Amino acid sequence: MNDINNNGDCRPIGIFDSGVGGLSIAKAIANKLPNENLIYVADTLHSPYGNKSIDFIQSRVNDISMLLFAQSAKALVVACNTATVNAIDQLRKSINIPIIGVEPAIKPAAKQSITKNIGILVTQATAENYRFQRLVELHKNDVQVHIQACPGLVELIEKNKLHTQECELLLTQFLTTLLSKNVDTLVLGCTHYPFLIEKIQGIVGTTVTIVETAIPVTLQLQRTLTEQNSLNLSQTPGDYCFLSSQVNPQQQQLFSDLWLQPLKLKSLVNLE
Numbered sequence: 200m201n202d203i204n205n206n207g208d209c210r211p212i213g214i215f216d217s218g219v220g221g222l223s224i225a226k227a228i229a230n231k232l233p234n235e236n237l238i239y240v241a242d243t244l245h246s247p248y249g250n251k252s253i254d255f256i257q258s259r260v261n262d263i264s265m266l267l268f269a270q271s272a273k274a275l276v277v278a279c280n281t282a283t284v285n286a287i288d289q290l291r292k293s294i295n296i297p298i299i300g301v302e303p304a305i306k307p308a309a310k311q312s313i314t315k316n317i318g319i320l321v322t323q324a325t326a327e328n329y330r331f332q333r334l335v336e337l338h339k340n341d342v343q344v345h346i347q348a349c350p351g352l353v354e355l356i357e358k359n360k361l362h363t364q365e366c367e368l369l370l371t372q373f374l375t376t377l378l379s380k381n382v383d384t385l386v387l388g389c390t391h392y393p394f395l396i397e398k399i400q401g402i403v404g405t406t407v408t409i410v411e412t413a414i415p416v417t418l419q420l421q422r423t424l425t426e427q428n429s430l431n432l433s434q435t436p437g438d439y440c441f442l443s444s445q446v447n448p449q450q451q452q453l454f455s456d457l458w459l460q461p462l463k464l465k466s467l468v469n470l471e
Contacts, residue, residue: 207432211236211440212420213267214276217259218246218357220391221278222457224301227413228276229439232421232430236437238270240467241454244444247353248281249322249389256324260286261293266467268294273429276420277301280321280389284328297423303331303388304410306338311408312384316343318377321388323348331388345380349373349389356391359453361398370395374402387411394457442467 212232214225218241225239240263242248248256260282264275274297277283277290283300291298308317317339325331326348335344352373355366377385385407387393393411400409424430431437441458443450444467451464 208273208424208429209236209431209433210271210273210429211238211438212274212276213238213240213264213270213272214278215240215242215260215263215267215282216279216390217241217248217282218243218353218391219453219457220353220356220389220394221276222454223390223393223411224276224278224413224416226458227417228420229437231414231417232424232437234431234433234435234437236431236439238267238272238440239442240267241441241443242467243357243450246357247322247391248279248285249324249353250350251324253285253324256282257286257289260290264290264294264298268296272296273427274299274420274424276416278390278416280331281324281328284325284331284334288330297420297427297429299416299420299423301390301412301416302334303386304412304415305335305344305386308384308386308408308410309339309342309344312342312382314381314383315341316345316380316382317384317386318345318347318380318382319386319388320347320349320352320373320392322353323350325388343380345377345382347373347377349392352395353389353391356394357453359449359456361394366395367398370398371402374399378403378407382407384408384410441465 287300
């Protein structure tokens with residue numbers, strides 16, 4: 200799996216998140232680049248990152264990235280908005296392979312808004328992050344950007360409570376605030392949130408366009424690998440490895456449910 204040969208670069212792509220949210224990114228990568236080998240790491244034991252300190256987030260990102268680097272990863276995808284805004288700059292200084300981050304799609308959302316009001320759903324840590332706030336200022340142009348932190352939402356997804364009344368009520372609370380601002384475009388600023396896209400659309404209605412980042416991130420990864428001559432040219436379907444810092448039957452079921460097929464979740468050892 201780590202060889203570079205006539206089939207191109209067969210080394211794996213490393214993908215990580217605080218939990219299961221990054222599976223929305225991994226799924227898009229698997230669909231677009233089906234021959235690539237993937238290693239997915241979920242730091243579920245410490246999820247969510249949205250309520251952690253910057254120092255803690257950076258420490259976990261560094262540790263997980265070094266683990267993936269040691270597995271000969273040819274590229275890293277930081278499939279977590281909170282980790283991206285808090286840790287990707289320092290990470291790029293320490294690891295010399297392509298690193299793709301996940302950032303809210305503020306620019307395209309601002310361009311397409313008719314009411315000139317867009318909403319962004321984010322974690323608390325992202326909402327308070329200077330890098331994120333700078334992105335908003337850079338790309339908003341003449342549009343009003345309404346940032347909605349969503350404490351508790353990631354926790355419900357991680358507990359496989361996507362289809363509960365508790366989740367519905369929390370979503371309604373957050374989205375009602377944004378709808379009162381006349382938003383017509385809603386940016387999902389956390390990789391966990393696409394798993395709630397049907398519920399979100401049901402609450403905001405069809406007049407509000409939802410924008411997420413899985414496809415743009417995947418295309419950026421594809422461009423980067425092409426430029427580096429690092430694509431896997433094999434015609435064999437890729438191998439997928441799923442690791443978590445907390446493995447139990449509930450997590451196993453959640454991963455399989457979100458991946459839409461059974462998978463084997465392995466323990467992330469020596470990184471607790």
